[in-house]
Amino acid sequence: MSQVVDPETISGPDAAIDLSVLDEARSRLANDDAVLRLSATEAEERSGYQPPTDEGLGERMIMNMGPQHPSTHGVLRLVLELDGEEITRSRPVVGYLHTGMEKTAEQLTYLQGPTNVTRMDYAAPLFNELVFSMATEQLLGVEVPERAQWIRTLMCEVNRISSHMLFMATNGMDLGAVGMMLYGWREREELLRFLEQVTGLRMNHNYIRPGGVAADLPDGWEEHLDSVLSVLPERLEEFDTLMTGQPIWRDRLQGVGVITAEEAITLGATGPILRSTGYAWDLRRDLPYLCYDQLDFDVIVGTHGDSFDRYSIRLAEIRESIGIVRQCMEKMPPGDYRIQDKKVTPPPRARIDESMEALIHHFKIFTEGFKVPEGEVYVAVENPRGELGCYLVSDGSSHPVRMHIRAPSFFNLQTLPHLMQGSLIADTVAVVSSVDPIMGDVDR
């Protein structure tokens, strides 16, 4: 459903954005008073009725929504200041899922790293592994074989579809289209079954590793993937019937949670939130990595920057991703699925029985890991939610000095107070859902 957009109407990076408009958005955001600056403890203590103040604020109510609210997708807490049913100020409170994964990464070797990062964005785990592996490879200065690149591209796109399917399910559920939850979940399960066939696990795959991928694609992968992909288009038609054209669905989403391109840029929001404003920015096309420069696909943009556009973009991106996966299947080259560098990747199992050196390398890699030259890099990929980055610092040992993940959801959450200001409390759920935060990614 790639639509042809008139270049006049989009405000992509190539169309000139006026710096003065950007400055205006910045001063508006810094002073619009949308963020309720209360600490988590204060918000708890002050929750309830707020008497009118001398500064002219009328009666208000402070309400804590979450962290155990079903529509907060995990453990997001929203502190809302309400004037009647209207939200005046708000703030997301995060950290309920913080497990110190960046600290953990400093204790793990580079080979163990993907096991850790894959648990961050649990809806799109392969992207976390990918960005960590790419950062490690850049520090090592190694080039991954072509087939490994194509396998990574293919698997990530399958993962993108499954992640967006999860969004379809939860977005439908949040807005009362409970049937959608079952359909979205069903489709996602089909895709996870494929991921399981390849990686052995439904989630937290630890499949993409520094140097390539863990294993080659199994026999019969093409038939399996083809059978999954061939049912998806008609299921997506069902989604359109169930949601896209429905007047209730449109009423609940259109014009709700509006943001402009300048505001999104200023707040660091990426992915479907930025693209919903008509700003055509997608790292896959604009700063290509893996094999995206050899693939033909469209960057989907919206026009209004509202919740409906964010929904439509994700639905259209599923269709684009199906096309990308089909191209990957056609173009999949033969060759190695990982580099044959004995210092980085373990030797094949059969070699260990016949070669003393292979045994030693195997032992060394799994006990002390491989050493990575000194340096620091920042690598970013386009995750289903936006720019996922990894800042990696090495001191020449086998453990990183610092591993920082730039989580798209962490930044996207900052748009919430601005999206919700002046809207009704009933729209909160629609807005949070359209931002699609994954709390594992936010809290790390």
Added chain:
Amino acid sequence: MTEVAEEVPGEPAAPGATVHGVLVSDSRGQEVLHPDRSDYVDLVERLRAEGYWMAVDLCGVDYLNTPGDRGLPVGVEPERFEVVVNLIDHRNRRRTRIRVQVPDDDPVVPSLFSVHPGLEASEREAHDLLGIVFSGHPDLSRILLPDDWVGHPLRKDSSIGRIPVQFKDPTASGGARP
């Protein structure tokens, strides 16, 4: 890998090269700027006017007990902490990175909130986990850890903690079977 110049074969990072009057180095082909704490906010503002509209990321690094070359150009004095900011220029499809040295005895950096309001949460995170203070930040409270948490866990001198494993003593009562 002791010299910065060696990291990019064919393109020696000219020692003393500057951008906007700030020392610049090259890390695996990525441009890195090394401003002082004093001219750091000005630099980001100038870069923003130049096209680096979006601040993608900000994080802190603790280099305690990390001897060796850190890829700093000559003239930049290494300190314990570093604040790392990644900027992106959408139009020219390029990125740049800023590394600011922050001393241990005075871990204060001016906040970038006035230039990039989107860094508010990241600065809170760096404050929370590393104890770096961002002066001028509108609300520098903890973000990931509870408000009453003591210490900054991402510091290298912060213990990671261990769960003690209780092994059975075969000589103790109950350990040995009759």
